[in-house]
Amino acid sequence: MREKISNLTWRPLSRGDAKVSADLLNAMESVDKVGEYYDEQDTLQELIDPYTDLERGSLAAFDGDVMVGFMKTRYQPRAEDVHRVAMDGGVAPGYRRQGIGTRLLEAGVAAAKELHALHYPALKLAVDIHKPESMAGLEQLLRSHGFTPVTYLQHMEHSLGDAIPEAAIPAGLRLEPWSEHNDEEFRLIRNEAFKDDPLRAPMPVDSWKSKITNQTFRPTVSFLLRDGADGTPVGMLVTMSWDADSAATGIRDARFMFVATQPGHRKRGVAGALIRTALRTAADEGYDRAIVEADSQYPVGAFGIYERAGFTPTLRFVSWALEV
Structure with a gap:
């Protein structure tokens, strides 16, 4: 050899x-x-x-x-x-x-x-x-x-089915699906929500279009929550799905790539409402499974939010870094 x-x-x-x-x-x-x-x-x-x-x-x-x-x-x-x-x-x-x-x-x-x-x-x-x-x-x-390990990220899965309840939207908030008109607000929420995360640099428009709203993006399972009083966007969820995965496994996955809440609007049930809405919608649209990636040490408690929504841990990833 x-x-x-x-x-x-x-x-x-x-x-x-x-x-x-x-x-x-x-x-x-x-x-x-x-x-x-x-x-x-x-x-x-x-x-x-x-x-x-x-x-x-x-x-x-x-x-x-x-x-x-x-x-x-x-x-x-x-x-x-x-x-x-x-x-x-x-x-x-x-x-x-x-x-x-x-x-x-x-x-x-x-x-x-x-x-x-x-x-x-x-x-x-x-x-x-x-x-x-x-x-x-x-x-x-x-x-x-x-290289040294910087953080551990837990992949989690949810087996979708008819038992998923309808999502209750927190009082004072308004839900809307992704559209070309609010796409920029999705991007800005993502950047603001993760501005303190060194591994998630701000995404400019060209990067957002290349990495997110490409052929794998699923707009009907992507949602934004807005303050009903002043119209301020407070949180969003982006779903993507790879046809190659479905073809190889026979399982249609809805991958929740971003679940983000504006810092000033956390602890209001924003993330939970977005997740439950996306789970119910994905099930209704015939997806078999939902997948997320959560940092178990992330300060906003994403791991616990997903557990409470019915996700279970599967594969764990490691982010390694070399400082030069």
Whole structure:
């Protein structure tokens, strides 16, 4: 196998790699069991991200025409004290423990430094990696390169069914579904709600359109709550769903990607009302399951809110960081 590895071709990713990227990610899923499948449109959406510099910030390994490993970085649209570069990547199951992952990780750190010098040279740099803690060998690899765990994020699931009660909207608030007219308010609520979270940088308009309101966005299961007196938006919930997941598993998931409440309106039942509304709507629209990701240490208590809504913990993810 060593001789075969030595003959790999290495080059940056390109927009033409959407199909082979999806093939690699689906091969990884067969072993890693993360619950994420991809089709060509999904991976193309990642490759055309406006804050992913493929030439400077990516690298892929090919065995002939087959992609067997990759890394891709994404720099922050905006940064103040610390510029955080997110890195993703992986190696095909049959090619692991051959040194490919190490080369990709080291290339990713080098790429992050180059992008940092280009965009935010006066700031500190942190490189972030977000992966399930169950991936074999990952912790050893990351720790050996100076990465440390920053936070743990719990994936939780809710089996949808007819028993979900109708949601009661707190007094004084008004519910409305997503529309092109209130889309900007969704984005602004998200940015304000997570402004103190170092791992969730503010999303400008182009990033919001690329990462959120793309082909996976589900507007009929996305809601905003507004103060009935003055019209101020106080909270929102965004739902996304990947067709590739449904095709591979036969299970139609509603993923609640953001559940956000404006800081001044917390402890009023905003998040709970949004979650119950989305659960009832998702069940009515034929989804089989709802999925969320909660930081069990997050100060606003998201983990407990989801538990009370009927979600149960499944896979746990770790956010790793390298401060350079």
